[in-house]
Amino acid sequence: MTMTGCGVVGFVTSTPAAAQDRPTVEASVPTKQAVTIYRDPNRAPGDRLNRDNPQGFAMISEVRTVTLPPGESRIRFTGVAEGMVAVSAIVTGLPGGTIEKNRNADLLSPAALVDGTLGNRVRITRTNPGTGEQVSESAVVRTRADGGLVLQTSEGFEPVRCSGLPESLAFERVPAGLSSEPVFSIDTRDASGGTYTVTLSYLAWGFDWEANYVATLAQAGAREDARLRLVSWLTVLNDNGQSFENAELMAVAGTINVESDFEGLAEPPRARPLRLTCYPIGSTAAGSPELNFNPPVPPPAPMALAAPVMQRMRAEADEEIFVTGAMMASEEDLGDLKLYRVPEPVTVSAKGLKQVAFLDRPEVEGRIVYRADHCVPWTPFPSRDNPADFTPATLMLMTKNDAAHGLGAALPLGNMALFEPSPAGNMLVSELDLRDYAVGQDVELDIGESPQVFTQCARLGEREPDAYGTRWMPMRARVTNANPHSVTMRITLGQEAGWDYRFARERLLTKNGTRYVEVQIPANSTTNFDWQMRSTLR
Template identity: 35%
Template sequence: MRRALSLLGLLALVPGAARGADEATVLSAKPDAVGVTIYRAPDRAADTAMNLGWLEGYALITETRTVDIPAGGATIRFEGVAGGILPESALVTGLPAGVREKNLDADLLSARNLYARAYGRPVILRRHRGKDGKGTVSEERAVIRSAADGAAIVQTRQGFEVANCGRGITDTLAYTEMPDGLSAKPTLSVRTESTSAKRATITLSYLAWGFDWQTNYVVQLNPETGKAAMTAWVTLASSDPTSFVDAGAAVVGGKLDREDAREDRERPEGDLVLHCYLGGHAQTVLIQQAMPAPAPPISEMEAPLADIIVTARRADEKAMAAPVKVTEEGLGDLKLYRVPMPTTVAAHAQKQVAMHDLKGVKFTTWHTADLYDDLETRAQIKLRTRNRREDGLGIPLPGGPVAVFEPQGENMLVVGQGGMRDYAVNEDVEVTLGLSPQVAVAVVKKGTGSGWRDEEAKVTNANPWPITFEGSLRIADGEKIERPSSRLPAKFGRPTWTVRVPANAEARLTYRVRTPTN
C-alpha cells in the first residue's frame, strides 16, 4: 500500500519523569462527551474563503471522561485528543488530588516521524523505472543514512545513493516494522496521586490548531421583483487527524487577537519533503511511505478535505427532512452560533450546517468605478442592501464568500461571486461581484490650460436593461472640481457621480479640474 502520510508533531509540555515501579497506568480510550467550538483564522479576512489545504484557525475542545483512579500514584492516558493540540493550553479538572505533571506522550505516526525513527535501520526500497505505468519494478533492502531534512540518502549493496532522484525513476520506502515511541492516536497523559481508589468525572479542555469556519451565502436574485432569496450556511472545516463524533459543535463570529508560533510555519511539520539535486538544479520530491494504516475512526476520514460537504441532520430524520439550523447566542462583543444537535466534526473533512434561509431581501444592483485621468476599464458589479428588518435582514451577518444566481429560463445561473465582510445590524451591506463585461467606463482629457484641465467621463451600457452607475472622482490633494455637468455630492469624502444609464445607451459627465498653482 503506497501512501503519503501527513505530519502532526506533538510537543511535550513538561518533560515526563520516570514513573515509580508501583505507579499504575490508566487508559481513557475516548471521551464520554465532547464539545468543539471553532474560531476563525485570526489573519484571514472575513470575506476571504478558507484555504482547505492549510487551515489556520483553531478550536476549543472540551471533553468529559470517566476514569477509575487507583490508590497511590498513577498516570492517566487520554487517547484520541486532537492531533493539533496546543499542550500549554490543556486544563484538567476533576481529579481528587489535582495534576502533578502533563505530557504529550509520543510522536504521532507520520511520514516524517517514520523516516526519522528509521535512521540507521533497514527498509525496503521499491524502485519503479519507466513512465506511464510501463517499465520494471524491483525491491531491495536498504538502510536509511540521512535525516528527514534534505535528500533521502540510503545505503544498498551497490553503495550510497539518493532515493527518488533520477530521471525515469520513482522510489518508495516501505518499513518492515513500526519504530518504538510512535502512536497511532494523539495521547495526552497526566500524573496524579490519590489516597484511595475512586471513580472520577474529569473535564479536559484545550486549544487545538488546524480548524476553521466561514459563512457561505447563496443569493438568488429576482429581477422582476428586485428582491432576493438568501441562504447562509456555516461551513466547519478540520485538518486534524482526530474525529470528534456526536460533538456539541459551535462557531464564534468576530475576531480575537491571538498569536501562535505555528502561524509562521510554511508547512505542517509532519510533511516529509526531500530535495534532489540534478545537474546543479534543485528538485523537490516527496518520498511516499508504504505501511499499514490505522483504521479511521469514521468513514469520513478517508475522504479528501475538499470533497466532504455534509448537511447536519437529526439522527432520526429522513433524507428529505429540512436541515437543522444553527442558533445565535451572545458572547460579549462576539456571537456564538451553536449547532442544536450532536454532529460529527470529522477528521480531514468539512461540513455545512444551515444558518439562515431568508426571503424577500431587498438588494439593489450597482455598477461602480473610480474615475481618474486616461481611464479605460470595466465597471465593478456590486449588490447593496441595508442590514435591517425592513429590507428583509436585521440580523448579524458573519463574513464569507457569496455566490449570486439569476434565473435563465427554467434554470438558475451564476452571475457573480464575491465576498462579504462581517456586518452588524443596521449597517449598509455591499458585496462586490467582479467586473461587468457589458458596462465600460472611460475618462478622456478634452482640453488643458494654465492650472486647469477639462475631462469627460463616459459610461456605456451594453445590457438590454437600464443600470445605475456610481463613479467616484479621484483627484490629487489641493485639486478642485469646477463646472460639472451633473451634481457631484460627496460620498466618503469624494465627489461622486450617480446616473441611471438606459439599456444599450451611454451617459456622459464633463467637468474641469482646477490644479493649484505655486
C-alpha cells in the first residue's frame, strides 16, 4: 500500500491476517437484506428530518452464507452499518450458537495502518522536485501515529515529511484485523464443520423517515366544498456510509417507547487520519506556510450546454409525479402501529434520500371553513370600527379520514404542499404540517390567514367577569366577508372547562375541550353574532 502525506494511494501487496486462537472465516456478502426504518420518536409535528444528524433508527436483517471448520472459529461480517448497535445483534442459523460478540473499533485508515505496522518495515520514497528523480530505501516504523511519524533508516532516525522533499510510504501488507468497511464478528463452534445460511439482525442508528403529501385542489377559489387529489410519499434517510442494495424496505409509523440511548450505544468505527507534526521551514514560532497543491476549480459550463441539462432535469422531475401501483408501499397493521412495505426490492443508498409513494387518493372530499379565535372577555368591544381592530380569519381545510370522503387510510406525521390550479398551471398556496391521523379521525389543517375574511371579537360593556361567576358577560363577534360567495365561519368561544356559554341562535359544539359554533356569513357582508359567557370557578 502506498501513502503520500496522510493519504492512502494504493496497495503493493496484501497477505492474509495473522492466525489467531480461533481460525477466522469470512461470511459472504448479503444475499438478501431487509431494512425497517423507525422515525425519530421525539420529532413533533412541524419538525423536519435532520439530514445532518438523523435521530431515528432501523432494524436490519442480512442473510449470508458461511463455511465453518470443525471446532471453534471466528466469523467476520464485513460491511455492516457503521451505526450498528452491537449489543442488539442476533445471529441465527448456526448449529453451535454464539460464544462471543465483537465490534471492530478501527477502520483501515492512515493512522491505523501506521499503528499496525509499528516495528515492521516499510519503504520510503523521496522525490527530487527539480529533476523528478526518486530514491527509495527500507525503513522501520518506530512511533505510533500520535503526532509525528519517525522511521529508522540507514542514516538513523528521521521524521517523515520534515526533509522538505515530497515523501511517500509503501506498506507491504494490511495489518491483521483492519478493514475498509465496518466489521462485526462472533465466535462460534461446530463439531463437524459445514456450510450454513445464517441471518444477522441488528439495530442501527442514523436513519429516519417522514411522510410528504402533495394535495392539489380541483378548482381555484376558497369555496366551501373542496375536492382534491392527495399523493403521499415516504421519504427515507440513511446517514450511514453503507448502502443496502436490493433490500426489502419497510417503514413503521407511530410512536414507540424507546428507553435505550441508541446513539451512544452505536459507537461508529473510527477512520483516524495521520497527523504529522514538524517544522521543516522557518521557526517553531512562525510555523510552516500552508501550500495549496489542489488543482484549480474548473470553469462553469457554458450557458448553451447548461440549458439542455436544466431541461432534462425538469423533464425528470415531471416524470416523478406519476405514481404506479407496482411501486406503491402497502399499509399493514403492526399492533397499534402502521407498517408500510415497499413491494419491490430497492436500494437504500449511503448518505442518501429515497422517496417511495404510499398513498394516491384522486377524489378526496373536504370543505373550507374560516375560524375566528381570540374571543376573550377581558377586552371591551370598540365603539367605532377600526381596521386595526380586525384580525384575519384562519383558513382551514377540513375532511374526515374515511372511505366516504375518499381517504380511509392512516396518515403519518409529515408535511403537505397544497396547490391550486391557475391559468399558469398549479400554484403553491400553502405548506402545512400534519400529525398522525388514524382512520376515522377528523382532519383539520390550518392553511393560513385569509385576505378576504376578517373578524373582531370582544366583550360588550365595561364590566369584566366577576370572581364569583355570578355575572353573565355579553360577547360579540363581528365578521366581514369580502368574498363574492358565502362562507362558513367557526367562532371559537373558549375552553369548556371553567366557563358556561349561552348562544341563542346556534347549537354549541365541543371539540378537544373547546366550545364553538359554526355560522354562515353571506357574501360581501358584515355580520354580528352575540352570546353570553360566565365563569364557573365559584
